[in-house]
Amino acid sequence: MDETADKIAVLGAGAWGTALARLLAERGPVGLWTWQEAHARALTTDGENREFLPGYSLSPNIAPTAQLAEVLSGAKLVVVAVPSEGVRATLRLAQAHLMPEASLVIVAKGIEPTSLMLLSEVTRDVLGGAAEHQAVFLSGPSFALEVARGLPTNLVAAGRDPERSRLVQQRFASDRLRVYSSDDPAGVQVGGALKNVIAIAAGASDGLGFGHNTRAALITRGLAEMGRLAVAKGGNVLTLSGLAGLGDLVLTCSAELSRNRTVGFELGRGRQLPEVLSGLGHVAEGVVTAQSAHHLAERLGVDLPITSEVHAVLYSGKPVAQAVRDLLSRPLRKESE
Numbered sequence: 001m002d003e004t005a006d007k008i009a010v011l012g013a014g015a016w017g018t019a020l021a022r023l024l025a026e027r028g029p030v031g032l033w034t035w036q037e038a039h040a041r042a043l044t045t046d047g048e049n050r051e052f053l054p055g056y057s058l059s060p061n062i063a064p065t066a067q068l069a070e071v072l073s074g075a076k077l078v079v080v081a082v083p084s085e086g087v088r089a090t091l092r093l094a095q096a097h098l099m100p101e102a103s104l105v106i107v108a109k110g111i112e113p114t115s116l117m118l119l120s121e122v123t124r125d126v127l128g129g130a131a132e133h134q135a136v137f138l139s140g141p142s143f144a145l146e147v148a149r150g151l152p153t154n155l156v157a158a159g160r161d162p163e164r165s166r167l168v169q170q171r172f173a174s175d176r177l178r179v180y181s182s183d184d185p186a187g188v189q190v191g192g193a194l195k196n197v198i199a200i201a202a203g204a205s206d207g208l209g210f211g212h213n214t215r216a217a218l219i220t221r222g223l224a225e226m227g228r229l230a231v232a233k234g235g236n237v238l239t240l241s242g243l244a245g246l247g248d249l250v251l252t253c254s255a256e257l258s259r260n261r262t263v264g265f266e267l268g269r270g271r272q273l274p275e276v277l278s279g280l281g282h283v284a285e286g287v288v289t290a291q292s293a294h295h296l297a298e299r300l301g302v303d304l305p306i307t308s309e310v311h312a313v314l315y316s317g318k319p320v321a322q323a324v325r326d327l328l329s330r331p332l333r334k335e336s337e
Helices: 015-024 037-046 068-072 084-097 119-127 144-148 162-172 185-207 212-232 237-241 243-254 259-268 273-278 285-300 305-316 320-328
Strands: 008-011 030-033 053-057 062-065 077-080 103-106 135-139 153-159 177-182
Touching: 008 015, 008 068, 015 030, 015 053, 015 077, 015 144, 015 162, 030 068, 037 062, 053 144, 062 068, 068 084, 077 084, 077 162, 084 119, 084 285, 103 119, 103 162, 119 135, 119 185, 135 162, 135 185, 135 243, 153 162, 153 185, 153 243, 162 177, 177 185, 185 212, 185 237, 185 243, 185 259, 185 285, 185 305, 185 320, 212 237, 212 243, 212 285, 212 305, 237 243, 243 259, 259 273, 259 285, 285 305, 305 320
Parallel strands: 008 030, 008 077, 030 062, 077 103, 103 135, 153 177
Antiparallel strands: 135 153
């Protein structure tokens, strides 16, 4: 059988996991795992994911299931599409069923709250040192809804093993999705995680009624924060000028489809965080990442002023307007510092 037709397992049936399963199913069988038996039955019965991606049919090549052993049996490519705080638990459950030669594609974006690890470090911690070369991190400016609609999208696949990164390129690429490769998983992960935090700040700025000048400044200085943290984690600052950095940052800070921007926007309008999150319906990774990134920066001695102010708003009840004033009143310095 041609390698492009080998079975693929997608772990996580949210909007992003479902959109990727639909894309991958154009070339062969895909198992789509959800941890809820009732959700698996609904996916099968409805022929679509009405909870997270309504209106987009599931191919006959997609087999929804809540049985992890079943979905991983014979899967040479395993896509991990659960929220970042669930990656460790999912890998632990999957460990006994993974094929030794399977490639792991991590599409979650975040920093583990308890350990402050990047997801590559979580993967190694659970699966051992060999997993460093099995794992590829797929990131970039991409909304699940637009991928489901077939709109042109560009992503980057970053891994330590160039051959696995090439394989992921081939598996995911289509006439609507272009995938670049990278040898900087640390930089790609930091970009994918921190852009959600900066998007909350940009949304808050918009909610306060500030203009394009303010948003542009937040994006630019947010990019500088991403670069500093990436370098501290062994990444290349130039990676942040690419799809997983600037590309994803601009998208997430500017588009109304962005859940993280929406959280910030509603906070800027004066709503309280619990109320905002209860009405969101989906995970906003930046809320969790604001805490983990803030504490990781403290541990590493990295200056992340925007991230710190977002953390103060979310976790200490700091008024959004005061956070903005404190950012603007910081000591003057050279832009390159």
